[in-house]
Each structure stands twice: as structure tokens, then as C-alpha cells.
Amino acid sequence: MPMDVGRVQKEIRDIERDRASGVTIEVQGNSLQKMIGCLKGPSDTPFEGGTFYVNIELDDQYPFVPPKMRFITKVWHPNISSANGAICLDILKDQWSPALTLKTALLSLQALLSSPQPDDPQDAVVARQYLGSLPEYRQTAKQWTDTYAHTQQVVGLEAKVQQIVEMGFEREQAVVALRAAAGDENQAMEILLGA
Amino acid sequence: MPSTMLTPEEWRCPLCLDLLFKPAVSSACGHVYCFWCLHKAMSPYTPSACPVCRTKYNQLPAICAKLHHYLATQFPEQYAARRQETEAEERDLRSTTPEPSPAPCPLPSGPDAWTPQHFACDSPACGKLLCHPLVLTCGHVIDAACMPRVGDVDGADGHASHTSECPACGLVSQQPAAACKQLGELVTQLFPEHSRQRLLECEHDLAAKIPGRQLVPGPQAHAQAGQQLPVSNQASEGLVGGSVYPATPRASAAGSAADGSGATTGDEGTAGDAAGRRQQQQQQQALSPSLTLAFRRRQEAGGASQLMADRLEANLQRLSGDSYVHHAVGCDGCGAYPIQGRRYKCQDCPEAMGFDLCGACMDRGLGNVVGRFNQRHLPEHRMHLCRPRVTAMHLLQAANPELPMEQLMWLLELTLTGGDEEAGQEHEATQPAQQQQQQSPASGSSSGAALNHSDSSTDTAVTTLRRGPRPVYHATAQEPSPSAHAAAAGGPGTAGGAAAGAAAAAGSDSVQELGGEAQGLIDDEEEEVHVALADLVRDS
The missing domain is CATH 1.10.8.10 (Ubiquitin-associated (UBA) domain)
Structure with missing residues (x-):
């Protein structure tokens, strides 16, 4: 079954219309199967002020299977791999529901940044630091945000x-x-x- | 008053995000979807979860004629456009959906000219304006007050719970229905005065029917919502009879494996003669004794994959009789999907989709229903009882009853894609070996752990098993079956891969071992068993 293009187009239009949500999305190529999502680091977290890019791939069966998402921007977070940006989040795996959308998924990633789940880690090193010494974790995460996510809009x-x-x-x-x-x-x- | 329910924005399908077309209501929670969207969203292996609220349901509802006529009249142009789109898709799928029955009273010539008759309760005894509309699995809309009462426990909507027999057509839903909020709001907005009056009437009726019921349900009543309904009186027991799914999904953590408490309660029997016939059929359907024996012998012999044999044996009853699930096959009578227990298949229906009935519908004699997919089934067609066929997916499920379906699918996929290096890297800094024998409660939070565990052992599995082309295990592999076109059913994975997944997840040491197991089983098994194991054996 080919992908439900109509739905994906509607989702993209919806994201474009809703500027206040703080997430944006950009299609790569013509097939609507590859996109780059963008979200702002939530305030009062070490990620505040950062702009995070997420690689998105849609399967043919989307929305009946979850979108594949992975951070492009390097992030220091217990549920995000510091090496390759892989994300451990239940709604991107077995808790996905076809009533969720790319927008809600990106917003969930934003929420994940504000509330790490060290008990179900993606990156065990970060999780250990988070559980063992929180201030140190915050400092590292802030450093990473400053280094990798403090980008101005890419000009030209x-x-x-x-x-x-x-x-x-x-x-x-x-x-x-x-x-x-x-x-x-x-x-x-x-x-x-x-x- | 802003007429929100009179604009198309309020009638978007949460799945295609377009105007609803041929709306179907998930009766257990009252959420509305396009018929096709809801069908695509259903799981072919286990009871499905409502995409919006995750309420479990196990019947594909029929199209709700009332909502269909409302949308078609209120938004004629958009609805016509949706019809065109959907019919083009149906041509590709080579399947159609039935046209809902015509409205009992003439429809208004244009939008916004509705009368209360258009929103009347479908119960022949009532016919008044809907007040708490329950859209049942058959598509009829019945007011909560018109449903026969089951017990005194208040339902999720704060109103009395009901048996699930439709007063209009007699179809029994497997779960009590919940009010459809969208339809309720529409009626309230169209006829504010009339609805208020009806609301008082209904409250009065309900209070009279249920002694001691408060008009405004207290918090305690809400707390009880969602619990199993106590069946209180004789009459309703008869009504509830028929195959009942367990309250929890079979594969969930709650449905504990060994004691089989999650297994179905089985049929209570609707009629004496039917019960007799059924018993006979159950015997026919039971898993052949030699397969059972093979498992047992294997277990006595011990060995590395004993764990798997043990676990399979503990769950053997799931592979036969009333617990057997006919993956990706739906009942055209009551919409049960997948069918559990007896399944009858029509031998004369020409459609590729096929026509099937579950045991309960067969017993009730639903020989002349219009199928969910517009099959031209006739009462004189021959229906034949299908034997349970144990497939790789069944084994995987039986060996890992604690894993949710999504994770089993992951296992299948993992083995298919050669261990998916992404998944391998994802848990780069591996967690301690605590998961060696992990039978972790398969809650969402443990998903990473469970996958991690499987990663480690599938590598060898994959290399041994991915040697040649193998029949892909998917829904249609069983038989050209109805509803098997379900895209959602395209479960990836090879037969061998599936078995490897079973081995990996059951903590078995290597696939060669499993191959040996399988060989032993097949040697002992004289009858036609199942494709997957036979295929595995060929390679081992």
C-alpha cells in the first residue's frame, strides 16, 4: 500500500499554519518520505536556547507505523544517544498510535528534553551521570547545547x-x-x- | 451560539485528517473514524486499541448510517469528493464497502434543515430523539436508556452499563458500548430545547430502572468504571453468551502466561443443541495429540531450548480450540477481528475478500448478512469449519505471552532485516546483564530492555536462517482470507526468522537447537501442521 500522501500533506500544512507550536518541518526531496524537523530547546532546561534538528523518515505504512526519528544535532540526554542521535521514546516505538502526528511526535521530543527518563535509557553513560551527579549532567548538557545547538538560522x-x-x-x-x-x-x- | 458541530472541521477523521467518509464508531469508546481508516488501524493478531484513547476493542464496527446521512447531506460537496477518492482506492484494493441503509425518513433537501426524526433512537420501542447515543457495532444508534440493563455499575460515561444486544437487529457486541460524544453534541446543538427535555426523561427512566442510582453519579461510580461488569440477572446472562475476549490483551503483561488466566472464558452456550455441536467441533479442532506429545517428549529430553519448550507447552491451549486466534480473519456478522475460536468460511463467495463467520454468528444463523466488505453472500452458500493452523506467529505469541504484540512484530522485523544495525547501536552502552533471563513486565518503559536482550542473540539466528528465499509470513499466507488485504497485516518477517525470534526471546541458546526441536516435532507430527516449522526444518 502506498503511503497516505494526503494525510502527510495535511500534517505539513498544519505545522506550517501553527507557528506558535515552536516546531517546524522541512521536506527533503519530492517523495514526502524524508524530512527534517526542528524544535526549540524547552526553557528552564539545559537545552534552553538551542535549536535541535531531527531527521524524519516515513515508512510506506505511515501512519500505521511510527515515523523513524533521530536527532541530527548532538544532544546530551539520557534517552538520546550521544553518538548517533537515536531516540528512546515509547511513542516512537510500541506506544505509537496512528492518531498521533509528526507535530505531536516533535512536541513529545520537546517534552522528552524537559523530562528525561533515566530508568529507560538510550545512552547508559549519560543516564549514569544523570542519576549520579545531576549538576554535572546539567553542565555537560548545557555545554553540548552551546556547542552544537546554538546555531543561527542557516543563511543562504x-x-x-x-x-x-x-x-x-x-x-x-x-x-x-x-x-x-x-x-x-x-x-x-x-x-x-x-x- | 457558534454552530461548531455544523462545520466540517468537527467531523475530521483522526486518522486521515479528512472529512469522515462512511463513518464507523468504535463502540466501546465512542470515537468516530472512516470505516476504512479504522479497519486499517486494527491489529490482525490481537484485540485492537482505539487510536485516540487506546480503549481495547475487538470488533470492526459497521458503518453508522445516521452519521453517514448527516455528513452526506450537511456537507454534500466535500462528501462527494471524499466518495470519489475512496472509491478510487477501493478499485485499487478490489474491495468495496456496503452503502448504508437508506434513512427511515426523507432526508432534508439541504444542510441545516434537520428535524428530530433524523436523530431518533433506532430501537423499535423508542423512536424518540437521541439523548445518550450509543453507536453499536452493527451501526445502529440506540439511546442508553433503551439498552437492556446488565448491572448496577455505572459505565465510563457515568450512565448505567448495558448488555450489548442491539434492540434493533439483535446483534451482540462483545463489549458494552459507550456514548458517542460527537453525535450527542450534534443533537444537543441542533435541538437544544428538545434535548434538555429528553435528558430529564432519560435520567428519570434510568433512575427508575436502577434502584438507588443517584441522578448525578458520585466519584465512586466513576472509579468503578472500566471494571468487569458483574452479570446480575438470568436474562442478561443469556444475552452476554457467546465468545468473549479476555479483558486484557492476550499478549499483555497482565495476561500472565503460565496460569492461562488471560485466556478466554469460552462460550457459555446460547442454545442447548448448539453447545452439543460445538463440543464435537472443538474436539475436531483440538491440536493433534501427537504435537502435544512431541512437546512433552522434547521437554523430558532436556537440552538448551528446554525453556522454550516449557513455555510453549504451558501455552499450548492457546493454539487450539476456543483460544485459537484466526489471525487477520474477521467475522462478517459481528465484526469480530481477529476471529477467536471457531471460524466458518464460505466456499461459494466469489469475492477475493471471502466471507467468514465466527462461531457465535454461525450459531445465530446469520447466513444472509451483508458482509463488512459488501460480499454478495447468500444463505444457501456452503460454510465450512476451518481447522486451526499453527503458524510461526502463533508460536512466537505462545512462547512470549508477556510481550505485547508490537514487540513481537519488532522481533519479526529485527530478524528479517538482519539484526538492524541501528537497533544494535542504539543500546551501545549496554545495560548490565540483569536481563539475562529477563521476563520483564512488558510495559512501555521496558521496551528498550526487551529489545536489547533480543539483539544479543539474534545475530547468530539471522545468519543461520537467512539463507534462501522463504515465504514471507503475512496474513494472506494462511489462506486467501477475508480482511486479509489489511495493510496493517503485512507483518514482515520470514517463517524462519519468526522462529528465530521465538528462540531469541525465549532465551534459547541457538537456532540450530531450535531447528532440532522443530525437526523432532515434525517427525512426530503426522498431520499437516504448519508452513513455518516445515520451512525451518528444510534449512536445518
Whole structure:
């Protein structure tokens, strides 16, 4: 069964209309199967002020199976892998319901940032630190936010993407790398070559 | 007053986010979906959860004619557009849905010209304006006050609980219905005065029917909501008879494995002769003794995969008789999906979709119903009793009764995709070996742990088992069956992979062991058993 394109389009329109929600989404390519979501770090947390990008992939059976989500921006959080951004969140796994949407999922990620669940960790090192020494955890998380998530809007992204695509990279990879590198072409190239 | 219920925004399907088309109401909680959307959202293996509130339900409801006529008249253009869209999809699926029965009174010529007759209770004895509309599995809308009473416990909506026999058509729902709030609000908005009057009347009726019932339910009443209904009087026992699903999903943590308490309570019997016939059929249906014997012998022999054998044996009863679940097959009479217990399949229906009835509907003689998918079934068609066929999914379920369905599907997928390196990395900093024999309560929070455990042992499983093309285990593999087109049913995984998953999750050491097990079983098993194990054996 092909993906329910109509529903995904409606979801995207809904996110675009609702600016107040604080989450945005950008489609990669034409198929509506790959997107990059963006959410703001919740206030009163070590993630405050950060902008976090999330890679989203939709299966053909979406919305009857959960979307695949993974942080592009590096995050220090017990339920998010510090190495690859994989997320441990029940609604993205067995607690998914087709009545949930990309918007509610992104908002849930925002909520996850404010309330870590160290008992069901994704990253055991972070979880141990969270349980053992909370101030230290907060400091590290803040440091990571400052280093990786304090990006200004990527200026002139399209031109930079073109540049990288001309060098023979996939468009989607280029965008992801540029975002992760906060718009720095050189750093983006390093990411692409290192990957 | 802002006429919110009169705008299409209030009538969006929570699944396709479009205007509802051929609305069907999940009767246990009252949430409304498009018929097709709700069908796609159902689980082919276990009772399903309402996508909005997660209330468990196990019957695919029929289209609600009242809501259908309301939407078609109130939003004619949008509804016509939705019809066009849906019919195009139906052509692709090569399946259709029945047109709801025409409205009992002429529909208004245009929007906003509704009269109370259009929203009257479907009970032949009532016919008054709806006040607490219960949309039953058959699609009829009955007022709460018109449903026969079961007990004195108040239901989730604060009103008395009811038996679930429809006064209009006699169809028995397996769960008590809850009021459909959307329909209730619509009626209140259309006829504010009339509804207020009816509300008082209904409260009065209910108070008279239930001695000691307070008009305003107290907090205690709400606390009791959702509990099992005590069946209080003789008459209602007869009504509730018929196959009843366990209150908790079979695969959930609550449905404890060994004691089988989560298993079905079985049929109480609706008529004497039917009971006799059923007993005979149950014997026919029971798992062949040689398979049982094989399990037992394997157990005595001991070995690395004894744990798996033990657990399978403890749950053998789930693979036969009234506990057997016909995956991805739905009853065209009462909508039960999947069918549990006896299943009858029509041998003469030409549609690819097929026509099936559950034991209870067969006994009630529902030979001339219009199928959920518009099959042209006729009463003279021959129905035949299907034997239970134990598939890899059944074994996986029986060996891991504590795991929820979603995790079993994950296991299948995991084995199919070669251990999914993402899943492997995800738990990079592995948790201590506490999960070695973990039979963790499969709550949402433990999902990571359970998966982690399986990761470690599936690697070998996958390499041994992924050697050749194998029939993909999915719904249609059993038989060309009705409702098997369900996209949701496309459970990925190979037969071998499934068995590997079973082995991994049961804590078995290696797949070769399991292969040996399977070999032993098949040697002992003379009858046609099931595709999955046979396939596994070929490779081991």
C-alpha cells in the first residue's frame, strides 16, 4: 500500500499554519518520505536556547507505523544517544498510535528534553551521570547545547547546498550536513567525508 | 451560539485528517473514524486499541448510517469528493464497502434543515430523539436508556452499563458500548430545547430502572468504571453468551502466561443443541495429540531450548480450540477481528475478500448478512469449519505471552532485516546483564530492555536462517482470507526468522537447537501442521 500522501500533506500544512507550536518541518526531496524537523530547546532546561534538528523518515505504512526519528544535532540526554542521535521514546516505538502526528511526535521530543527518563535509557553513560551527579549532567548538557545547538538560522542554505551537490554529494546529505555544521561549508564537508 | 458541530472541521477523521467518509464508531469508546481508516488501524493478531484513547476493542464496527446521512447531506460537496477518492482506492484494493441503509425518513433537501426524526433512537420501542447515543457495532444508534440493563455499575460515561444486544437487529457486541460524544453534541446543538427535555426523561427512566442510582453519579461510580461488569440477572446472562475476549490483551503483561488466566472464558452456550455441536467441533479442532506429545517428549529430553519448550507447552491451549486466534480473519456478522475460536468460511463467495463467520454468528444463523466488505453472500452458500493452523506467529505469541504484540512484530522485523544495525547501536552502552533471563513486565518503559536482550542473540539466528528465499509470513499466507488485504497485516518477517525470534526471546541458546526441536516435532507430527516449522526444518 502506498503511503497516505494526503494525510502527510495535511500534517505539513498544519505545522506550517501553527507557528506558535515552536516546531517546524522541512521536506527533503519530492517523495514526502524524508524530512527534517526542528524544535526549540524547552526553557528552564539545559537545552534552553538551542535549536535541535531531527531527521524524519516515513515508512510506506505511515501512519500505521511510527515515523523513524533521530536527532541530527548532538544532544546530551539520557534517552538520546550521544553518538548517533537515536531516540528512546515509547511513542516512537510500541506506544505509537496512528492518531498521533509528526507535530505531536516533535512536541513529545520537546517534552522528552524537559523530562528525561533515566530508568529507560538510550545512552547508559549519560543516564549514569544523570542519576549520579545531576549538576554535572546539567553542565555537560548545557555545554553540548552551546556547542552544537546554538546555531543561527542557516543563511543562504540553498546556495551552499548547490555548491556541495556540485561536488557530487546527494542533496539530502548536503542539507543534513550543513544543518549539523550550522551552515559552515567546510565543517559540512568534513562531516560528509568522515561519514 | 457558534454552530461548531455544523462545520466540517468537527467531523475530521483522526486518522486521515479528512472529512469522515462512511463513518464507523468504535463502540466501546465512542470515537468516530472512516470505516476504512479504522479497519486499517486494527491489529490482525490481537484485540485492537482505539487510536485516540487506546480503549481495547475487538470488533470492526459497521458503518453508522445516521452519521453517514448527516455528513452526506450537511456537507454534500466535500462528501462527494471524499466518495470519489475512496472509491478510487477501493478499485485499487478490489474491495468495496456496503452503502448504508437508506434513512427511515426523507432526508432534508439541504444542510441545516434537520428535524428530530433524523436523530431518533433506532430501537423499535423508542423512536424518540437521541439523548445518550450509543453507536453499536452493527451501526445502529440506540439511546442508553433503551439498552437492556446488565448491572448496577455505572459505565465510563457515568450512565448505567448495558448488555450489548442491539434492540434493533439483535446483534451482540462483545463489549458494552459507550456514548458517542460527537453525535450527542450534534443533537444537543441542533435541538437544544428538545434535548434538555429528553435528558430529564432519560435520567428519570434510568433512575427508575436502577434502584438507588443517584441522578448525578458520585466519584465512586466513576472509579468503578472500566471494571468487569458483574452479570446480575438470568436474562442478561443469556444475552452476554457467546465468545468473549479476555479483558486484557492476550499478549499483555497482565495476561500472565503460565496460569492461562488471560485466556478466554469460552462460550457459555446460547442454545442447548448448539453447545452439543460445538463440543464435537472443538474436539475436531483440538491440536493433534501427537504435537502435544512431541512437546512433552522434547521437554523430558532436556537440552538448551528446554525453556522454550516449557513455555510453549504451558501455552499450548492457546493454539487450539476456543483460544485459537484466526489471525487477520474477521467475522462478517459481528465484526469480530481477529476471529477467536471457531471460524466458518464460505466456499461459494466469489469475492477475493471471502466471507467468514465466527462461531457465535454461525450459531445465530446469520447466513444472509451483508458482509463488512459488501460480499454478495447468500444463505444457501456452503460454510465450512476451518481447522486451526499453527503458524510461526502463533508460536512466537505462545512462547512470549508477556510481550505485547508490537514487540513481537519488532522481533519479526529485527530478524528479517538482519539484526538492524541501528537497533544494535542504539543500546551501545549496554545495560548490565540483569536481563539475562529477563521476563520483564512488558510495559512501555521496558521496551528498550526487551529489545536489547533480543539483539544479543539474534545475530547468530539471522545468519543461520537467512539463507534462501522463504515465504514471507503475512496474513494472506494462511489462506486467501477475508480482511486479509489489511495493510496493517503485512507483518514482515520470514517463517524462519519468526522462529528465530521465538528462540531469541525465549532465551534459547541457538537456532540450530531450535531447528532440532522443530525437526523432532515434525517427525512426530503426522498431520499437516504448519508452513513455518516445515520451512525451518528444510534449512536445518
